Amino acid sequence: MRFGVVIFPGTWSDMDFHHVISQVLHQPVEYVWHRDTDVDRFDCLVLPGGFSYGDYLRAGAVAGRSPIVGALPGFVARGGLVLGSCNGFQILCEAGLLPGTLLRNDCLQFRCQWTHVTVEQTESPFTRGLRRGQVLKMPIAHGEGRFHADPALLRQLRERDQVVFRYATEAGEVTVGANPNGSAWNIAGVCNEDGTVVGLMPHPERAAEATVGSTDGLLLFHSLLGSLVENGSVLGR
């Protein structure tokens, strides 16, 4: 599976994803500059964390209108997969590729800490190898991660199975105390209707080696690669 890791000027998790994909998963991976629009050589594009353009206006706002993001709808339509983590998630929401909006944390502070999330749907290529209700341990590091959607949209997301992860306790209970940023319905990650674009605030790449505290983040990639093995290709192309 060929991965592309997108770099905006202020991205900083790019090298971390690159490290995990190349050194831990041993998959081919390349960096993709934000001005590039020719992305058809990839199966999966990763939009990593960072402060893409300083994120002064709204997190992800400027990057959401960049050339590479403009190329994403076509890429997805042709069967490409997209994973956005942290700032990547914010960018995908700003670009309208994922539903909802990410607002300033309700505590008004940046939060860097370990969180647990429950897996809410297992239809996406990124979650196909997981169990519904499975608890994953991954850290967050953001100041604007409060997922917001109006009641109608929230209902729709639940009906269409687009909620992928929710903040929970280690035991998998979705509680107010387990919600680190005030996200609606404890939502930590969502997907598009096809499940081919997934965004989440936690950092799977920071939970990919036992020595740094967890390997649960790898499960997303194993799902992806597992899907690949089963079908010969995730993309069917």
Next chain:
Amino acid sequence: MPGTGSEPKVTPDLAASHGLTHEEYDRVIRLIGRDPTYPELGLFAALWSEHCSYKSSRVHLRRLPTTGPRVLQGPGENAGIVDVGDGFALAFKIESHNHPSFIEPFQGAATGVGGILRDIFTMGARPIALLDSLRFGPVDDPVARFLLGGVVAGIAHYGNCFGCPTVGGEVAFAPEYARNPLVNVLCLGLVPKDGIFRARADGVGNTFLYVGAKTGRDGIHGATMASEAFNETSAERRPTVQVGDPFTEKLLLEACLEAFRTGAVVGIQDMGAAGLACSLSEMPARAGTGADVDLDRVPQREPGMTPYEILLSESQERMLLVVERGREAEVQRVFQKWELDAVPIGRVTADGLLRARVRGEVVAEVPVRALTDEAPAYDRPRARPDWLDGERALDLRSVPEPADPGATLVRLLAAPTIASKRNIWRQYDHMVGINTLVPPGSDAAVLRIKGTPRAVAVATDGNGRYGQLDPFLGGAMAVVEAARNVVCAGGRPIAMTNCLNFASPERPEIMWQFAETVDGIAAACRALAIPVTGGNVSFYNETLGRAILPTPVIGVVGLLEDADRRTTQWFKAAGDVVVLLGEPAGGLGGSEYLHTVHGRLGGVPARLDLDRERAVQAACLAAIEAGCLRSAHDCAEGGLAVTLAESCVTGPQRLGALVALPEEGRVDELLFGEAPSRIVASVAPEELERLTQIVREWAVPVHVLGHVGGDRLEVRIGAATRVSVPIGGLADAFENGLTRALDQPVEALSGRESEGSA
């Protein structure tokens, strides 16, 4: 003689208002053989300021040992560099931003982070970690709260946005810092040994390339400001506040590292204090060259800037590169990609002069060495303060022993200086880069070096109370404690950096404190064989005559050959044996206990035996490297009882312990007394014998104190149980102590307004 334009006429009075004494002004005239022009006066005032010239400290800093087998770069560059094997080196340094952080805590701290990051990446290194060492007034002071909130938010803002993890540091509170907070930031970067860059303008004919943000009127006089005490008029200097832009800094980092790979970059220096003036004189001075630059070409943010302003602006996120002649375009292309200005502003010359032109006319022309090497150096008068003996004379009979030592322990755990700083460091991204093996919350942070089996441990330390009562000891203790923290994590100390925070050097008792501190640091460095590779001096930390405690902050870097041998401070399993390396006895002089419980600063701090210290550290390290320690925790502020309690409650799994101490002297001395050369460790029962053997080889006493287990910390002294507190109570005090203290209402008064009256 350069033209004077429409700028003010230079007089001795004008020079004095720039902070130059009459003698210094005469020296300027002697060195250049005429009256300086206004821009030239600015150059001398900035470069001869305490901040840039180290004129009061230089004669003392020479006494620090700076060489060692791993040292690739000692003091004198933007950062020190040590070899860590496998072709890698670590660049690291600490810097203060105390004065700007008092004037505007958020931006002051943010730009402090920005400055030290640049010092690291100018060396060719990619920053991998930040540590922040902070001091504030007591938390019930609204100004302290305002400053703390602003400083922490500023550090978080800059470090998080830039993408360098903040993995450690310290925060302490004492009344002496109420109007002089300390903000010291250490940065660590990783550089391939063959990819080190230096701040030199070599090669006559090469091009000075200005890169990064545009120049505005920010921070003009910043260097002279850091060289003055605060007084009623400091508020008027406020328009000089600089605003940090971490996003531009991140672009600058990536662009610089990419530009280095072209092979066309000869030298580089950031524009920090004294801006362009500093880079344009220091870079040629190091290389024995000169500079001829055209100030019109400097990218400007505001119209109508004068030569003086352009030379002295402290706008952030700028660098000066020296690029091989003819290869400018290669480098410029890189900066274009990152959407940054990169403009040739002049050439390296052979004549040793800094020559600045505006519209062809020379506005400044002075020998670079006059600005740098020829700067004045003073051996200022020193005198042991007459109040010292009074403060050291503490009659313990006037200090009542605690009736309920358990309650006292809980109180100490909740004291802002001791309590957990989680609420602070969870605002910092401490994981980006995925190198953080031991995050904040243990004695030292540990970061892996990817691609090698190694890791680096790093910690900062410095106790102003010891410095106040015995500055030599304060300096030595800061070194041995920082080193002990690194050792407890499994790191072998290889180098250190220091930030010396003091009041006005023009007061003999302060200068005495400074000199003593430097001697203490030097002695400890020699004893532990840890070279000094760099540092920073911050003088004039006093407001309206009130001086801070003499506060040396020491950052020690250690190496773990095997990252898997890293050790943390918390107990791991019930049944493990709790041991003390070193002797239990501690002293109350200068202790946190005296301060928190009795509101006193006094006495004689415990003696430091450097041979014993070296042996304890060596023994601990040998035990860790042999794999026979489960935990190791430096025994410091709060003494043995606090150390034990921290080992119980700071881990992912809280564990109780039952320990027994020999009956000896006062209870408070035994439980809360402070002393160096002590480490509380835990060991699996079957390893105890091996541990004892290893430690004996170093002639270090090992005391078996008890074992881990149960749901309370119980301390027996002789036959009596003197402390028995449920783990939940200890954890609550430690975890929530700082937050609760900060939440307590104070007189309804905002920090900002009361600050204005400072």
Next chain:
Amino acid sequence: MRARIVVRLRPGILDPQGTTIQRALDGLGFPEVRDLRVGKVLDLTLDETDAGRARQRLDEMCRKLLANPVIEDYTCEVLDGEDGGRAR
């Protein structure tokens, strides 16, 4: 031509910053403050002489970048145009 754009959170969207500031004001002795909400103001110069056209461009900027319609409303003002009127 000088212009000003104000971007505010839509009514009903939680504004924790506004709430926090209001609470702080209360603590400082300003209990009379209610319903405090925080927005952004962008002051800018437009190289454009026609006020109508300027307003149209400002509106476009807001839609394309400056405001997120899901959570924010905006107003644009041309400050020294012929009529100084509001775009919306």
Next chain:
Amino acid sequence: MRARIVVRLRPGILDPQGTTIQRALDGLGFPEVRDLRVGKVLDLTLDETDAGRARQRLDEMCRKLLANPVIEDYTCEVLDGEDGGRAR
């Protein structure tokens, strides 16, 4: 009584946010934008009926908390007071 406070960076103080937004607008086809600077607007209700007194209180709030005098200026407006005038 409704009121509005606008807090802006002082002239000459670097505004990284403004610079970045302006550059982004340029990239999106709005090269006519110059000198863009970003400030904060606080909309609030005051339990106070006297406009003069209201303005005085708003000014006090700014000095005590809302504006950072080191780098910011502020203006206060009473929106539906008797005269709707500016405090400063």
